[in-house]
Amino acid sequence: MDIDYKKYEDNVRKVDSNYMRNVLKKYISYFKDRRRVLDIACGRGDFLSLAREIGINAIGIDNDPSLVKDATSRGLTVYRHDAFEFLEKNQEPFDGIFCSQFIEHLSPNDLMRLLNLMHRNLTDDGIVILTTPNPRSLIVHLQSFYKDFSHVRFYDLELIKFMMECAMFKVIDAGIDKDTAFQMPLMTPCTIENNFLLNKKEDVPDANLEIVQIPYQQRIDEISEFTDLRSSNGHLLKVINKDILSSSINGSYYAAADKLSPVRLKGIFNGLKYYIDRIVYSFISRYLSGIYNDMWQYNKVLVDQQSRLLTQQLQLIENQDRLLKNQEELLARQSLLIEQLHAKTTKLEKDDIILQQQINQCRKVFAFFEEQLKKENDTISTIIELLKTNEASYNKFITSIYEPHDIYVIGIKYANRH
Structure with missing residues (x-):
């Protein structure tokens, strides 16, 4: 079958190299003192990569060109060969x-041939390590094993040990690889981190401003615009920007203030007086004109409202006439409805008698089903007791479902065949 196995692993098996490295790293310790190591069916070269990191001389062989190319591109010694x-x-x-x-x-015959080769x-006392999917794991049967189109069969742990002994290997360790155990997915709390960067714009005083120290005893909220302060050199200063008040290390406060001379103060006072006079004159003129316009508009509104009220009163009289006619029609309809209700009441009385008969029949049916339910409960109780007595078997079955994915066998070559 001509299939790109690397593409198959990426898209179907979805092999995680980090997971494979964690699984394989425990086997590296068996090869630390070995001078020449072979990795059969090395694939991407995860085992070879671990061996290179601790200085083991290892080479790999694989029959898939795409996997060989991927491994050699990472500087690993891998050859394309049939095992x-x-x-x-x-x-x-x-x-x-x-x-x-x-x-x-492999088929059993090919496996035996491989072990002999x-x-x-x-070399004498050379070591061999085999890993393969665990046939006792139900999850492996249902999920992973048959995803690979080239899988032939499972091999039981005891069968592998027997076949290795037939090939003149001494089994020194064998078991289930707990690092490949399946775990139930767990909910993990989602951590949300919010980072806020607060950029504060600082006012930069111009050349005509002087920084002055405010006495520690004086509160900031008592300082208003144009508060008289004196700087360290005796200048009479005015606070012109209360917003840039800031606290120093020693607890004193600082403010930006403007240098003011007596001549400049007099000019500022005359300008303020002229500006205030203009504001007062403009305010009085607008106020009187507004009062006159408001009175004229008020009288006009009153006349319009009286006209609307007269029109509404005429409409109310017409509406009252219509209501009287509607009331007469409603009375006639009510009489008709009363007759219809009387007929329906008679019919409901007959239906009630029929309903009581049906209720009695339902009670009999419920009594029958209640008796059957009691029998079913007794049966369920018997089943529960049986399950409790077989709890150990049940737990063993559940454990077999989540058996780890892999098993392993480690053997050493006998010096001589017998």
Whole structure:
């Protein structure tokens, strides 16, 4: 089947390299003192990358060109080879072989052939590590195993150990890889961080302003515009901008004030007097003119309102005549409705008798179902008691559903075949 396996892993299996590194790193310790290590079906080279980080001389082989290209682009030593052909032609033995997630792609005969070739390509006391999906995990059966079109079958842990012993390996460790355990998704609180940057615009005094110290005993809210202050050099100053009052380290306050001379003060006073006179004259003229216009408008409004009231009174008289006629029509309709209600009341009395009969029948039916329900409750209670007695079996079944994804077997080559 000609399929780009790297593209398949990215889009279907969605392999996470960080997750794979966390799973594989515990196996690296077995190869620390090994001089030459082989990774069979190395894929992207996650194991090789970990080996390179701690100085292990390791090479990898894989039969998929896209995966080989991806691994070599990251500086890893990876060759495109069929595992069986490579092991049959190899002349220089290895003292460690790592084979992860590969044997499930093989038939039992091919697996036995692979184990024999591994034995032939290892030095005495060479180590081999195999990992494969856990056949006892129901989640693996339902979700992950059959996503890979090239998977052939599961291999039970005891079966792998037996086959390794048949290939003259001594199994030194085997079990379930707890790092691949499935976990239920958990809700995590969402943390929201709000960062606020407050930009304060500072007023920059011009050259004619002088900074003066306000006595500590005097409160800021008592200082108004044009409050008399004196600077340190004795100048008579006026506070011209109360908004830029600020607090110093020692608790005193500072304000921007303007330097004022006696001549300048007199000019300011004359200008203010002329400005105030103009404002008073303009205000009086506008006030008197407004009073006259308001009186004329008020009289006009009164006349218009009296005309409207007369018109409304005529309309009310006409409406009263209409209401009288409508009342007569309503009385006639009420009489007709009373007759209709009497007829309906008679019919409801008959319906009530029929309804009472139906209620009696329903009570009989309910009594029957109540008796049946009691029998069902007794049956359910019996089932619950049976479940309690088999609680251990039930818990074992639940545990099997969430068994970890992988199992592993670690073996060492016997020095001589028997």
